Amino acid sequence: MAAGTARRRWFWAVYAVLLAGLTLACMEAAASFLVPSWPARDIRPIAVTSTPTITYNDWALRDRPRTFPWPPGVRFRSVLVGDSFLEGAFVRAPLSAFVEQRWTDAGHTGMEAINFGVSATGPPQYYYRIRDVALRLEPDVILLAVYAGNDFLAEPYGRWIPPAIAELPLPSLLGAVAPRSTWFVVNRLGLSEFGGANKPIEGEFEQLNAWLELPPAERLDRLAGHMHRHYFPKLPEATIREILSRGGERFWAAFDKRRKDPEFLAGWLLSGMIDWETGTWTMPRDAAEADRLDGRRMVDETLSWLVAAHRLAAANGVRLIVALIPVGTVDPDYVDFWRPWPKYFSTSLSADARHRALAAALGRSSVPFIDLRDVLAGRRGTYRIADGHWTERGTEIVADRVARELLKLAPN
Known part of the structure; x- marks a missing residue:
């Protein structure tokens, strides 16, 4: 009885390993049609288009x-x-x-x-x-x-333990055996540093930059409302308006697309400004304090x-x-x-x-x-x-x- 149980356990363990290997092989074969070839997949975690x-x-x-x-x-x-x-x-x-x-x-x-x-x-x-x-x-x-x-x-360096999955070329358990599948999963789930850099609000970039063309009062209303709704629902909208209006028209003039180096308005910029300006943690006021604190x-x-x-x-x-x-x-x-x-x-x-x-x-x-x-x-x-x-x-x-x-x- 005991010998038979042990054999069954070994059988199912070997079967699981073989099944996992076959699954990975099939995933890699399928991913080869969907992901960039090497070295592009080891260089950049997203697809780019000229x-x-x-x-x-x-x-x-x-x-x-x-x-x-x-x-x-x-x-x-x-x-x-x-x-x-x-x-x-x-x-x-x-x-x-x-x-x-x-x-x-x-x-x-x-x-x-x-x-x-x-x-x-x-x-x-x-x-x-x-x-x-x-x-x-x-x-x-x-x-x-x-x-x-x-x-x-x-x-x-040297203390970093490879996770189950990470953006290439960072080492990971999945990346060691299935690099194409790793790129595909990281790309689709937004697991790279690039993928997590911005809050996923569809059409936000285009909308923010379109609002720059509005009259000053309407522009401020739209931007403050957007930041309140999507980023800071617990923060009074009046507080957001005050922060965004501090620089007057000088701030918005920086985004004039007629400049030699045109600037673009992004959600991460406005959210960062609001987050830090309402923050209560210790922040340096000059270079000397920055040296001491950071x-x-x-x-x-x-x-x-x-x-x-x-x-x-x-x-x-x-x-x-x-x-x-x-x-x-x-x-x-x-x-x-x-x-x-x-x-x-x-x-x-x-x-x-x-x-x-x-x-x-x-x-x-x-x-x-x-x-x-x-x-x-x-x-x-x-x-x-x-x-x-x-x-x-x-x-x-x-x-x-x-x-x-x-x-x-x-x-x-």
Whole structure:
């Protein structure tokens, strides 16, 4: 009796394993018709489509077509890894294109700056994007761009336990055996950082930007009502109106689409302003308070990922340099604009404090880095007001610096 029971248990256990394996195999086969091919699925957790102004290659990167083998005539290859600052969705070309143009203008031929900038990603994705894709390009140099505004982490490298599922290229249990199915599930359920970045309100972006064209009083009524209904139902609408009206017409003028660098109104911006301006937690009022309150928070954890990426690159015979991207506090126009909302602006003060602390920590490490604050500090018109990305002017200034730094590492 006991032997028969044990055999049945073994039978059902083996059967369950075989059934699970067959199910996964079928899922992978079906998903292969629905998801991007490699390496696109390991680079970006959403599908992208080129537009008349923004072109993506077959790797889902905003770049010209690239190949893993070095093209004939190429003598230097660099890969620029980062987030939306490198993707450059708000400027006419990504940073990598501006860098290559500077080399060409200076007579330096056969040099590549490959764009691995993907919006809504951070140091863990940077690390695994380098490990699983960028290193296969056999580059001479990897430039890893870290943005002070949202790239700081609470979890250090080496302590992260792979979950059941995660956006690629992050490791996960499902991703180890079924990468196509993993991409499909993450994409459909919005499990990526990009998928969770905005509240899913259908047509919100288009509606908000259409309301900008209304007369001031009607515009404020519509926006305040929308934020009350969808984001802050327990907050008096009068409070929301007061917060949104503080900057007067100067605030709304920033979204004039006739500007060289047109701005766009998003729900996350308005909700962030209202959330912070009504917040009761401790917030820094100046740089000194930011240093005291936030200067060391998450710095060591973030540094651990940069050190790990540097070691990974070195182990593969590739040089890696970190580029620190400051927040908009370096742009006097950005600072002046946000003065009516001191609590919301405190997020930039905190990020700037962590930026300076990370720069100091990198200076004590073996990881080579450049601090882009050096070329952006005090330069007006370098940051977009609403989303805090570089303007065309800011991108051009950074491209000058990055082109010079990478050129130092190129063969003579």
